[in-house]
Amino acid sequence: MSEPRWLTEREDRAWRGYRRMRTLLDLQLGRDLMRESGLSEADYDVLSGLSETEGRKMRLSELATQMLWSKSRLSHHITRMEQRGLVRREECSEDARGSVVALTDAGWNAIVAAAPGHVASVRRHLIDLLTAGEIDALAALSRRVVDRLSGVRAE
Amino acid sequence: MSEPRWLTEREDRAWRGYRRMRTLLDLQLGRDLMRESGLSEADYDVLSGLSETEGRKMRLSELATQMLWSKSRLSHHITRMEQRGLVRREECSEDARGSVVALTDAGWNAIVAAAPGHVASVRRHLIDLLTAGEIDALAALSRRVVDRLSGVRAE
DNA sequence: GCGAAGTTGGTGACATGTCAACTACTCCGG
DNA sequence: CCGGAGTAGTTGACATGTCACCAACTTCGC
Numbered sequence: 244m245s246e247p248r249w250l251t252e253r254e255d256r257a258w259r260g261y262r263r264m265r266t267l268l269d270l271q272l273g274r275d276l277m278r279e280s281g282l283s284e285a286d287y288d289v290l291s292g293l294s295e296t297e298g299r300k301m302r303l304s305e306l307a308t309q310m311l312w313s314k315s316r317l318s319h320h321i322t323r324m325e326q327r328g329l330v331r332r333e334e335c336s337e338d339a340r341g342s343v344v345a346l347t348d349a350g351w352n353a354i355v356a357a358a359p360g361h362v363a364s365v366r367r368h369l370i371d372l373l374t375a376g377e378i379d380a381l382a383a384l385s386r387r388v389v390d391r392l393s394g395v396r397a398e
Numbered sequence: 399m400s401e402p403r404w405l406t407e408r409e410d411r412a413w414r415g416y417r418r419m420r421t422l423l424d425l426q427l428g429r430d431l432m433r434e435s436g437l438s439e440a441d442y443d444v445l446s447g448l449s450e451t452e453g454r455k456m457r458l459s460e461l462a463t464q465m466l467w468s469k470s471r472l473s474h475h476i477t478r479m480e481q482r483g484l485v486r487r488e489e490c491s492e493d494a495r496g497s498v499v500a501l502t503d504a505g506w507n508a509i510v511a512a513a514p515g516h517v518a519s520v521r522r523h524l525i526d527l528l529t530a531g532e533i534d535a536l537a538a539l540s541r542r543v544v545d546r547l548s549g550v551r552a553e
Numbered sequence: 554g555c556g557a558a559g560t561t562g563g564t565g566a567c568a569t570g571t572c573a574a575c576t577a578c579t580c581c582g583g
Numbered sequence: 584c585c586g587g588a589g590t591a592g593t594t595g596a597c598a599t600g601t602c603a604c605c606a607a608c609t610t611c612g613c
Contacts, residue, residue: 247514254525257533260540261524265420266466267547285569304591311421316570318593323569340578340591359402369416370409372542378412380535385415387527392422440599459561471600473563478599495561495608 268368275364280357285320287361290329290354293346300345302335329353423523430519435512440475442516445484445509448501455500457490484508 250258273284282290292306293299301309307317321344324330329350335341346354373381405413428439437445447461448454456464462472476499479485484505490496501509528536 247517248521249517250520250525253530253533253537257528257537257540258520258525260537260544263466263544264540267544271547283569302591311418313571314592315572315594319570322593335591338579338591340576342592362402362404365405365413366403368547369543370405370413372546373412373539375408377535377539378408380532381539382408382412382415384528384532384536385412385419388524389415389418389422391527392426392523438599457561462562468601469562470564470602474600477563490561493561493609495606497562 271368272361272364275368276357276361279360279364280353282353282357286324286329287354287357289317289320289324289344290346290350291358293330293344294351294354298345299351300333300343303342303344306344324350426523427516427519430523431512431516434515434519435508437508437512441479441484442509442512444472444475444479444499445501445505446513448485448499449506449509453500454506455488455498458497458499461499479505 269284276282276284276287280287288310289306292310293301303317303321304314306312307314310317312320321330321332325332328347331345331347333343333345335343370378424439431437431439431442435442443465444461447465448456458472458476459469461467462469465472467475476485476487480487483502486500486502488498488500490498525533
């Protein structure tokens, strides 16, 4: 076992910076969103995912895959959102094992009401602080990281 | 209320990319770490923070501030780590309200054993996939975001 | 010194996420 | 058509984090 390649000072700045940003940004965006619309980020993501699909409904497993959530997590969360009237479970006609999550009117209204404020919050705390070059760098770099991780199931 | 400034396509790529990266990277790093050393990322961060201080001990509130954790969260987590023998609570001589968290030998050994693998994991899944320019861009951009959020307590 | 106000850390109730079964169904080779 | 393997979703037990509140202590104005 050879001496590990520790991070250089520059690499360490990037790594620690990324971690701090992640923590603070999440917290702030979540707070803003909750205060303005009573939704958690998780709620917002579910509603947002559904709102973008044809018919505003989707198979549970498809939604879970798209969101990178476990089926269990999504199932629990959908149960809670269903109790709040934001979504509705429907039977799946093609596959009797499956179920479909559909946006209710209340859910649609909630996402429509929340979106402008949320985008503004994302701009205020992140996007508008970045140069055009940084925007593109962030997109490129995260794309590369995500692609590699998506290909590698376990290592 | 005017039409909100939605994200442009480039901005959206950066934002969604960032979010996916965050989710996948966390998951993978956490898995690697847990498999190789039996520590969660939270455990690692606590041990790492303590290991870098003079005397390997720190006030609870100081550690919480540095880690950007709530005192409550840290208190709960320290209780759990204490039960596993990784840290120890000590009374604070200067302030009888306070307490000090100290690294035990087991905790020190755990972080020393875990660090090389964790750094390798961070390199493999993030740092080594980035160009030098991207490293610096990430450091600069996260610095800016963090600074702004640290100044703004509530908005 | 004293009492109000702030700080420190701990606690319990609760929200959320993970993991490992489990049920019900589909798919496929023979 | 049957039986076993695989898949979809649910569930319960448990780990973790949040929030509100409390007790103990410090600090500060008077």
